[in-house]
Amino acid sequence: MNFKHKFVFLFPGLFVLIGILIFPIIFTIRLSLSGWNSYTPEMNFIGITNYIRLFTDDPRFWESFFRLSFLSVTTVILQYVIGFALAMMVWREIKFKRFFRVIFLVPMMTTPVIMTVIWRTFFHESLGPVNDLLGGLGVKPILWLSDPVIAKFTVIIVEVWQWTPFMFLLLLAGLLSLPKEPFLAAAIDGASPFRKFVYVTFPLMAPISIGAIIIRLIEASKIMDTVFVLTSGGPGTATETSSFYIYIKGLREFQMGYAATLSFTYLVIMIISLTIIAKVLTKLMIKE
């Protein structure tokens, strides 16, 4: 029997895969080897010149990358802790359980750009209500967006507010799918709620937790809209992240070739680092 015709059935999927995944990546690689910019509007070939520039003469990209690492790791840890706590809360039989489940999801359903504009208004140092409120309590105005250190934490606050519900949703789904027997056994053994969490809930939730953390890390590492609207990467370059920097190089300064170099390098770094993170998390959280 000739099974060659079976490959025909693969073509539609393969075609879509090539069209939406492979082609853009190959095009980006080709673009990264060109000097396309506002004054050389063509896909010329300049070899690895852009890569040499990136690795030898662009500290700003690496600074933005390390800043991004700090922001994404911090926000995801906070989202995980808060999301887990909220999921645990509505997992139990409490009053208005359904109401809380919906309320906790609201931030995720809002438009990030619009919400960031609202947060920016809240944190406006001279006109915003947050400093007014603190002033009423006798606290000096805080430079939420103007101090290089505090501005980073302001970005973290907004990101945590926006995306903790996503973590909450995944973890709640995980909790609801857990088998009941281990909990019954722990109850019969007289385990305290703390021991139940440490020895039963947390280990059982580990695979889901790893998945949720990785998904959020991938998303958090693309942080752009919050930074763009809230601080524009400032003050100075204090909140500039890799994606914002790539945006500036590509669409503000129109260095398309160099921006492609940054994008491709960033993609490779992310694939490697997320693979390592997933392995480390698996080792730490899942005991054989």
Added chain:
Amino acid sequence: MKMKTIKTCVTALISALLVFSPVAYADKWSDQFPHIKNTGDIPGECSYEAMSKKNYKGKTLKINTHAVPVMGEPTALHAEQFAKLTGAKVDVTHTPAGDLYAKAMVPFQAGQAPYDIVFGFSNFINDWRRYLEPVPKKYVEMKQMKDVTPSHIGVASWDGVMYQFPVDGDRHYLKYRKDVIDNPKYQKQYKEATGKELKVPTTWKEYGEMAAYFNGWDWDGDGEKEYGSAEVMKKDDLMYAAFYSRSAAYSKNPKTPGGFFFDLETMTPLINNPGFVEALTDWVAATKYVPPGGINFGLGDEIGSFGGGQTLFSFSWDDAFVAAMQPDSPINNKVGAAQLPGATKVWNRKTNSWDEGFNQAPFFVWGWAVGVAKKSKEHEMAFDYLCFFANEANHQADIGIGRFGVNPFRDADFQADVWTQIGWDKDIAQSYVDTLAEMEKSKNRVFPLRVPGTFEFNAALATAAAKALAGQLSPQAALDEAAKQWNDILNRVGKDNVRKAYAVGVAMEDNKQ
């Protein structure tokens, strides 16, 4: 009897207004288009009357412009009027300022013309001109164009060819609170506290001293704290323009022609010389007298802050001043205009030392500009629209609305009457037009950088200056970093390419054009 007397008086008053007032026009066009109610239609090649005779029925004009309101609102308004008059269909797309360049550039480079008309900034000219249709001779020679100041003809042209249709004129100048600076009580108080006169500052040092004194207390009695100065300090929001304004007095030396940004002969970046460093040092000090959060102020924040009565000083485009002078402004008729402050010394790059003595240099900053895509199939309609946009009636109405972002660029705009007619006090109107006119007369002007890679140069400078303002680097270290990046950009773009383009701007600065 009493009623009859009142009626007679009212009739007499209305008649007098109609006969004697130059503003109370009513014609068939202002009835249909209330935007021009103050002047009515003004005869000209692109007047309402003239446009009504054109027939563009069945044709579509596509425009990419800025977001509403600044420039986006007048574009849409005049598009609607143009459509009514000519029968054309006009599609207007609104784009944020930061994306205007790329939104036009991507299709330009791909050989497409999704927009017949593209709005942007005047310093895009060098990158865009190869994709723009030069303004046809018949428009260049029109009466309304003859009134455009030579500076703004220069800004809209490249090597004598006009690529951008003048719709806006821009420069940076000082705005101050007249009710404070001219207030005898505060003059006495300031003298007692500092031993110095409170007057319109003529140097940046005076500006800083006064701003610091009037910072953080309620000097206008509204129950809120006021501050020294509102400035555009946000990195990606035209802050480099504010820095050039502050640098001009220290670095534009009339004795050393041949470049403000670069030495035209050697193409050495000048932005880290002691003149620029002094300006950045002043600017870092200014972070102490701006409102809380002022280090993140973009242009909109600056307009809102000064226009809302929050600060003593401001300097940038006209918009903040015009907004402050609108009838609904809390500081209507309480503001004054003056030239940008100067300095008591200016850097001489030939002798490598400071030249002592007063120096001042107006900055003809870039502003809104608009061109017609070469690949457009609707050149005639597109130029007619632009000509209509800037016709005398529309122009006079537009310049009085702060949020429109349309600022004076015609000799006729420098008449105080134009402004008193819309409710400005006479002395304020006079100081405003005198300030603008003096800038036109100056022989020590700075024009914007318009070379290949302009965006890269300005972005590198803005990033470095922002680092200094945020305390991440010292002014000297920040500008050294910017100068190094400028050298890298020069190497990428090619020194000769940049020199060739830069020479055009230098010729304007050196009064050779």
